[in-house]
Amino acid sequence: MDFFAFLIDGLLIGFVYGIAAMGLTLIWGVMNVINLSHGAIITLGMFGVYLAFAELGLHPYLGIVLVGMAGLLTGMVIYAVAIHRVINAPHLSTLLATFAVNMIIIGIGTAYFTTNARNVDFSLGSVKAGPVNIQVTRLVAAAFSVAVTGSLYFFLYRTKYGKYIRAVSNNREAAELMGIPSAFILALSFGLGTMLAGIAGGMIATFFPFTILSGGTYEVKSFVIGVLGGIGNPLGALIGGILLGIFEGVMPYFTETSWVPVFEFGLFVAILLFRPQGLLGAKK
Amino acid sequence: MTTQGTDAKPQNELLNTLLDNFKIWTKKLSHPGLWITIVGVFILGYLPIADQSPEAAFANATARESTFTILMSIVLVSSLNILLGYTGYVSFGHIVFYGLGGYVGLYTIIEHQWPLWKAMAAGGAAAGVLALVLGSAILRLRGAYFALATIGINEAMRAFVSNYDPFGGAVGLSIHFRVYRETYGSYQDAFLVMYKAMLGLAIAAVVLSYLVKSSKFGLGLMAIREDEDASDIMGVIPYRSKIIAYMLSAILPGMVGVVFFFKASTIEPAAAFKLHTSIEWLVMIMLGGFGTIMGPVLGAYGYQNLRTILLTSEFFKNIQLAVAGLMLLGIILFIPAGLIGWLRRHISFTRRVLT
Amino acid sequence: MMILQVKGVSKRFGGLQALSNVTVDVPPGQILGLIGPNGAGKTTLFNVINGVYKPEEGEVIFKGKNVVGKKPYRLAHMGLSRTHQIVRPLKDLTVRENVMVGACFGSQNLSLGKAARIADEVLEFVRLRERANQLAGSLNVGQKKRLEMARSLAARPNLLLLDEVLAGLNPTEIAQMVEIVKEIRTRNTTIIMIEHVMHAVMKVSDQMLVLDFGKPIAYGTPSEIANNPKVIEAYLGDSSLADQFNAELAAKSAATAE
Numbered sequence: 073m074d075f076f077a078f079l080i081d082g083l084l085i086g087f088v089y090g091i092a093a094m095g096l097t098l099i100w101g102v103m104n105v106i107n108l109s110h111g112a113i114i115t116l117g118m119f120g121v122y123l124a125f126a127e128l129g130l131h132p133y134l135g136i137v138l139v140g141m142a143g144l145l146t147g148m149v150i151y152a153v154a155i156h157r158v159i160n161a162p163h164l165s166t167l168l169a170t171f172a173v174n175m176i177i178i179g180i181g182t183a184y185f186t187t188n189a190r191n192v193d194f195s196l197g198s199v200k201a202g203p204v205n206i207q208v209t210r211l212v213a214a215a216f217s218v219a220v221t222g223s224l225y226f227f228l229y230r231t232k233y234g235k236y237i238r239a240v241s242n243n244r245e246a247a248e249l250m251g252i253p254s255a256f257i258l259a260l261s262f263g264l265g266t267m268l269a270g271i272a273g274g275m276i277a278t279f280f281p282f283t284i285l286s287g288g289t290y291e292v293k294s295f296v297i298g299v300l301g302g303i304g305n306p307l308g309a310l311i312g313g314i315l316l317g318i319f320e321g322v323m324p325y326f327t328e329t330s331w332v333p334v335f336e337f338g339l340f341v342a343i344l345l346f347r348p349q350g351l352l353g354a355k356k
Numbered sequence: 357m358t359t360q361g362t363d364a365k366p367q368n369e370l371l372n373t374l375l376d377n378f379k380i381w382t383k384k385l386s387h388p389g390l391w392i393t394i395v396g397v398f399i400l401g402y403l404p405i406a407d408q409s410p411e412a413a414f415a416n417a418t419a420r421e422s423t424f425t426i427l428m429s430i431v432l433v434s435s436l437n438i439l440l441g442y443t444g445y446v447s448f449g450h451i452v453f454y455g456l457g458g459y460v461g462l463y464t465i466i467e468h469q470w471p472l473w474k475a476m477a478a479g480g481a482a483a484g485v486l487a488l489v490l491g492s493a494i495l496r497l498r499g500a501y502f503a504l505a506t507i508g509i510n511e512a513m514r515a516f517v518s519n520y521d522p523f524g525g526a527v528g529l530s531i532h533f534r535v536y537r538e539t540y541g542s543y544q545d546a547f548l549v550m551y552k553a554m555l556g557l558a559i560a561a562v563v564l565s566y567l568v569k570s571s572k573f574g575l576g577l578m579a580i581r582e583d584e585d586a587s588d589i590m591g592v593i594p595y596r597s598k599i600i601a602y603m604l605s606a607i608l609p610g611m612v613g614v615v616f617f618f619k620a621s622t623i624e625p626a627a628a629f630k631l632h633t634s635i636e637w638l639v640m641i642m643l644g645g646f647g648t649i650m651g652p653v654l655g656a657y658g659y660q661n662l663r664t665i666l667l668t669s670e671f672f673k674n675i676q677l678a679v680a681g682l683m684l685l686g687i688i689l690f691i692p693a694g695l696i697g698w699l700r701r702h703i704s705f706t707r708r709v710l711t
Numbered sequence: 712m713m714i715l716q717v718k719g720v721s722k723r724f725g726g727l728q729a730l731s732n733v734t735v736d737v738p739p740g741q742i743l744g745l746i747g748p749n750g751a752g753k754t755t756l757f758n759v760i761n762g763v764y765k766p767e768e769g770e771v772i773f774k775g776k777n778v779v780g781k782k783p784y785r786l787a788h789m790g791l792s793r794t795h796q797i798v799r800p801l802k803d804l805t806v807r808e809n810v811m812v813g814a815c816f817g818s819q820n821l822s823l824g825k826a827a828r829i830a831d832e833v834l835e836f837v838r839l840r841e842r843a844n845q846l847a848g849s850l851n852v853g854q855k856k857r858l859e860m861a862r863s864l865a866a867r868p869n870l871l872l873l874d875e876v877l878a879g880l881n882p883t884e885i886a887q888m889v890e891i892v893k894e895i896r897t898r899n900t901t902i903i904m905i906e907h908v909m910h911a912v913m914k915v916s917d918q919m920l921v922l923d924f925g926k927p928i929a930y931g932t933p934s935e936i937a938n939n940p941k942v943i944e945a946y947l948g949d950s951s952l953a954d955q956f957n958a959e960l961a962a963k964s965a966a967t968a969e
Contacts, residue, residue: 106500108635157689163499164446165688168642171635172685179678292511295504330519330526337512344505345493376824572815572823579812582801589761590862591787591816647803 075325077204082321083314084210087217088275090313092290093297094224094306095268101304102241102261105155106163108170111291112177113266117143117273118282119185125192132194133212136274140267147266151259159258181284191281213275220271221310224264228306237261241304296340302349384570389711393562393650400657401427401555405548413544422664424551424619427558429656431612433640434561434649438568439605440638441647443598444581445495446503448634449510453483453606454613455628459517461614462529462623471539472549472618476611483610484603491602495595498584507631514629528624536621550619557615561608566649566711568604577601578647639684645694649711654695712775714739714870714901715760720769722752722759722925729755730766730925737870742892742902744916744933746909748945752925753905754796757872760903761793762786774869790818792868796875796905798855802848806839807831809847809858810865817866829865837861837891853884860891871895873904877911885911913937921945 092114099107107113117139124135154173158165196208228234239247240257248254273287297316301308316336323332404419413420436450457479464470464478494505518526533543540546568574576597579587588594617623636659644655662683666676691698699706715737722730730752737743745753758764760771762783770777778786792813801809807830814826814833821829834840837857842850847858856876863871873892877885889911896902896915906912912919913933921929921936923945929936936942 100500104500106503154685154689158692161692162444163503164440164638164642164646165692167446167448167500167503168638169685169688171638172681172688175681175684176678179675179681182677183674292507295507299504328519330515333515334512334519337508337515340508341494341505341512344497344501344508348497348501373822373825376828377822380822380824380827572826575808575812575815575823578804578808579801579816582803583799585763585783586795586799586801587812587816589763589783589787589793590813591784591818591866592812593782593784 075322076202078321078325079318080201080204080206080321081210082317082319084206084214084317085279085321086314086317087214087310088272088279088313089290089293089297089317090310091217091220091268091275092272093294093301093313094221094309095265095272096291096294097298097301097303097309098224098268098306099262099265100298102237103155103159103258105159105166105170105262107262107265108167108291109150109173109177110170110265110269110294111287111289112174112181113143113146113269113287114273114276114290115181115282115284115287116146116177117270118277118286119181119190119284120270121274121277122190122192125194126190132192132274132278133216136216136271136278139270139274143267143270144263146270147263148259150266151262155262156255156258178284185284187283187285189281189283190277192277194278207279209278213278216271216275217310220268221306224268224306227264233257233260237264296336299340299343299348387566387570387711388709389649390562390566392709393566393653393711394559397427397430397558397562397653398555401551401558405551408548410544413548420547420551422660424554426657426660427551427554428612428616429637429640429660430558430653431554431561431608433637433652433656434558434565435605435608436637437605437641437646437648437652438565438577439601440641441652442569442574442577442581443601445598445602446500446638447506447602447605448503448638449506449508449631450605450609450637451629451631451634452506452510452513453486453609454616455510455517455625456486456513456613457483457610458613458617458623458628459523459529460610462531462617463523465535465618466529466531469535472553472615475618476553476614479614480607480611483606483613486610487603487606488599491599495598495602510629510631510634514625517628518625524624526625528622528628530622531618533621547619550615553615554612557608557611562649562653564604564608565652568601569649569711573597573600581647639680642684642687642692642694645696645698645700648694648696648700651694651696658695712739713737713772714774715903716770716772717756717760718770718772720756720759720766720771722755722764722766728925730759730922733769733922733925733927735920735927735930737901737903739869739901740896740899741917742896742904742915744912744919745903745905745922746907746912746919746936747922747928750924751922753922754874755925756922757793757874757903757905760786761791761872784816787817787866788820790867790869791872792817792863792866792870793872794856794859794863794874794876796878798852798859800847800850800855800858802846804847805844806834806847806850806858807843810834810861813862813865814867817868819867826865829867830861833861833865836864836894838887852879853881856880856884856888857891860888864895868900870901870903873902873906875905875907877906877908889915 096107096110099105120139120142121132121135124130124138125132150173154169155166158169198205198207228238236252236257239252240254244254293316297309297312300315301312320332401423404416404423432454436447439445439447460482461475461479464475490509494502497505517523523529536543536546540549576592579592580594580597584594640655640659641652643658645651666672666679672679693701696710700710713736717733717735720730720733733756747753759766762778762781765780771779773789773791810830810833811826814821814829815823831840831843834843837860839854839857839861850858860876877888880888885908892915904912916933919931919933919936920927921942928941928945929939
């Protein structure tokens with residue numbers, strides 16, 4: 073019974089991990105940028121929902137939608153200010169540019185919010201499924217994650233701008249020659265990635281307490297999931313997230329919790345070494 | 357094709373070779389940039405300890421502390437530059453060597469009562485061996501994949517050490533203050549020893565990075581940085597060169613870890629493998645100019661001083677991190693070659709002096 | 712003894728048969744011209760010879776040793792050098808340092824001091840001496856091609872693979888480069904050159920090999936190749952090249968008639 077509780081718990085959180093990772097690998101896949109501000113943006117998502125809930129009195133799920141929209145705009149601004157100039161420079165430049173954004177966000181956030189823990193005090197109760205109790209917030213988050221993934225696929229495969237994004241991701245020079253405004257498309261992709269990160273942060277805020285530094289953990293998890301699912305493969309990210317969630321949920325059943333990260337990161341490095349295209353294969 | 361005539365006179369050839377080597381070494385060792393850097397680091401390190409009386413120790417305590425930090429950064433950053441600046445491989449998790457060195461060093465000091473120098477050697481050796489083993493695996497990866505693997509390894513190491521009982525698990529290791537008193541007389545005296553050790557390491561780091569850069573091996577590394585496949589075709593052995601570069605960039609940080617945590621008297625996983633600190637090293641390199649000798653030194657000096665100023669200013673204290681981030685962004689966007697790189701590129705005579 | 716023997720080499724990329732059963736012998740001191748339409752597998756053959764790709768079938772015997780499966784750097788140490796169709800200067804190193812890489816790590820395994828001396832000689836030879844201290848990234852295309860050449864020469868190779876060193880050069884530069892190639896040959900370096908500039912490759916080659924869709928379709932002296940109907944047909948498949956080929960043939964026969 074215990075085992076199933078762990079399993080379901082992990083599985084449901086895994087959906088949210090998947091959305092966070094999707095934001096990271098979308099940016100990575102399309103523009104070949106590893107976004108080191110990812111964790112900071114997840115944190116912004118958490119605090120966005122917190123502010124909407126605690127200061128404005130909005131429903132947290134409305135807060136998540138607003139955070140998503142704000143995330144899109146924020147991401148596009150970040151791209152324009154911090155990344156566009158170095159988009160063709162070696163990796164180090166984009167890595168450090170996004171890390172600088174991370175420092176700026178965390179720096180301002182720490183000054184304003186301090187590093188005290190916050191909490192979105194909100195619950196939808198739980199439902200009993202056989203022997204296990206499931207938090208409704210987690211069920212909603214999992215359903216929402218599936219909806220977000222579906223919308224992303226619809227956007228990428230059925231809309232003009234989505235097709236542009238895939239074209240730019242395949243071959244930026246060729247896309248430019250075809251008259252696709254690549255700068256705008258890159259900004260849009262970064263915005264989408266940021267939006268996903270923000271939404272993921274918002275959903276996490278409905279489960280757990282958090283501080284301004286909490287995003288870092290999810291950033292590293294997103295890396296793990298990204299290489300697990302294959303870079304630039306949104307569905308792979310979702311599946312990778314679920315796998316990681318289950319793994320984290322079930323592992324404490326077999327070993328001490330403190331050993332979990334050892335296996336987690338060991339696995340991460342092993343996948344990088346032996347299957348860098350991801351367990352599920354990279355897809356554009 | 358250009359050997360005509362020389363084959364007939366082998367003794368001439370030998371003479372030429374000796375002459376060439378002599379010229380190369382005199383040229384190498386007479387580079388003003390090398391000496392400016394060495395003397396600069398020495399003066400920086402020597403001033404706070406010039407007067408060794410107990411009163412001076414008290415008066416200069418703050419200066420010694422902050423200079424110790426700067427010297428430490430110089431070693432770490434100059435070492436990392438061998439991998440990052442010369443070879444072009446971004447290691448985010450380089451702190452793993454510093455952390456491991458610290459643990460191994462403190463372990464030998466606590467469990468085997470080793471003196472500092474011996475513990476430093478052990479820490480450096482451990483870091484070197486770790487670099488050899490890790491490098492053999494992850495240096496097959498290119499670009500961003502390598503960078504990510506270094507993060508993964510650091511995190512895995514931190515998680516592992518948190519569970520590893522000989523290293524004290526999550527609590528870590530602590531040195532009893534008795535150790536300083538019994539071996540060095542007092543903590544102050546012990547600190548002076550550590551300080552001098554750090555100064556020595558800083559100068560060693562500068563010399564090492566200069567020797568690597570001005571060697572044939574260094575030329576091969578820079579060829580790898582510019583185009584790994586093309587350099588392979590020209591006969592550079594990328595895999596082996598990268599592993600050696602990785603080891604060279606790991607050993608001194610391992611020794612620094614020993615000195616630093618010996619000074620702190622305690623080590624725990626979160627402090628030993630702090631990813632954030634590791635990324636700050638990259639910032640320092642970029643600030644001064646990657647791939648240069650002086651760049652990392654100036655970057656370490658500039659960054660640490662800036663940090664101190666920001667942390668002590670009422671106004672900036674709270675947003676210290678944001679201001680540093682803004683500066684980093686400005687450098688990446690507008691002066692990507694760093695201070696030294698920019699000067700060398702834009703003011704031609706500086707190329708003879710700066711290196 | 713042959714310096715290079717390619718025996719029945721085949722290389723596949725997914726569904727594409729890039730090379731099928733290519734065989735050719737190259738005696739020392741010769742210049743072999745390697746021609747064929749775009750996508751015929753010429754560069755792939757170079758990549759197989761110098762160890763970048765491993766062929767599925769066949770052997771590559773260099774200086775009497777089967778080198779299939781050997782890494783590119785091993786072949787460089789054994790005395791093989793090449794240039795790239797798309798130049799690959801080490802941009803942030805100086806022109807001299809670029810050439811020193813070739814000298815230091817090639818077959819001679821020279822020290823830095825010696826390499827610097829060789830670099831200056833070779834740069835003189837390809838007329839880049841006055842640019843030795845410039846960053847390689849700042850050169851123009853023609854200069855970069857000569858740098859590429861200098862880099863491979865500085866290794867003092869026994870066998871030199873030249874991949875379209877004339878492409879993108881203006882007529883004066885082509886003439887200069889042809890002189891350089893001829894000069895190299897007088898120094899007893901064997902050369903295989905891929906080239907689209909037909910009159911030039913015909914002028915310098917001793918033997919020529921024609922590839923089409925990965926298959927060798929003709930081998931012989933330049934005049935034999937020029938009159939080989941299969942070759943003309945292969946080029947006719949590619950209309951622009953066929954025109955160029957015919958025009959150049961006409962120019963060449965006019966020149967020889969004089």
